[in-house]
Amino acid sequence: MKGRKRTLRKGLSGKILSFTMALAMVANLMGGYCAATELSTKEVKAADAEQPPYRNVMYYGDWSIYSGQKNFTPDKIDGSLITHLNFAFMDADANGDLITTDTWADYENPNVGFSVGTDNKYAGVLGAMVLLRQKYPNMKIGVSVGGWTRSGDFPKIAASETTRKNFALNEKVTASTY
Structure with missing residues (x-):
């Protein structure tokens, strides 16, 4: 029984840690994406005013x-x-x-x-x-x-x-x- 509780605890804490890390990665990616979008928009506008500031x-x-x-x-x-x-x-x-x-x-x-x-x-x-x-x-x-x-x-x-x-x-x- 003692071993089973330890496994459950490790499993639960592992899931919480994984979720927290995934959340942190998504936040970092979103922050980086926003910064990259602003930078590339300025470069595109300076290079060619007729082109939209994005690529679809x-x-x-x-x-x-x-x-x-x-x-x-x-x-x-x-x-x-x-x-x-x-x-x-x-x-x-x-x-x-x-x-x-x-x-x-x-x-x-x-x-x-x-x-x-x-x-x-x-x-x-x-x-x-x-x-x-x-x-x-x-x-x-x-x-x-x-x-x-x-x-x-x-x-x-x-x-x-x-x-x-x-x-x-x-x-x-x-x-x-x-």
């Missing part, structure tokens, strides 16, 4: 158009609420050229974006991104490259100055062969 970033995966993701197409994005949109994912080959990972979603799907004339100029997610950018010109759109399974060629790209430069310039994007 959204990640958009091309797989979002499918029914399992509730057919969330880029035209449903309210660009007035975000400053940056990251398109996920593209891959890169050993030469540093970008490769789309879902040709149907990215270029061909006539139900995403808009089909203009017979050339489907704005079909697919990438076409819809062009239209979204036209609607919200202050929103920055970037590309996320790699991801969980698409980073195999990065060591080859990094090994050569030519392929690093090619990758950085992003002059060539090809459709996937996956």
Whole structure:
């Protein structure tokens, strides 16, 4: 019985200590976050008065158009609420050229974006991104490259100055062969 009381006491005091430490960590993080926000706001205002003093970033995966993701197409994005949109994912080959990972979603799907004339100029997610950018010109759109399974060629790209430069310039994007 004596041993059991000691275990209960240690368990209870351990929980109280853990809770207190967690509370202290949250308070420190909140205090640091507020201070960092004030500092970054001043820097942004000094650098570019037209940009908002914050970044509200959204990640958009091309797989979002499918029914399992509730057919969330880029035209449903309210660009007035975000400053940056990251398109996920593209891959890169050993030469540093970008490769789309879902040709149907990215270029061909006539139900995403808009089909203009017979050339489907704005079909697919990438076409819809062009239209979204036209609607919200202050929103920055970037590309996320790699991801969980698409980073195999990065060591080859990094090994050569030519392929690093090619990758950085992003002059060539090809459709996937996956």
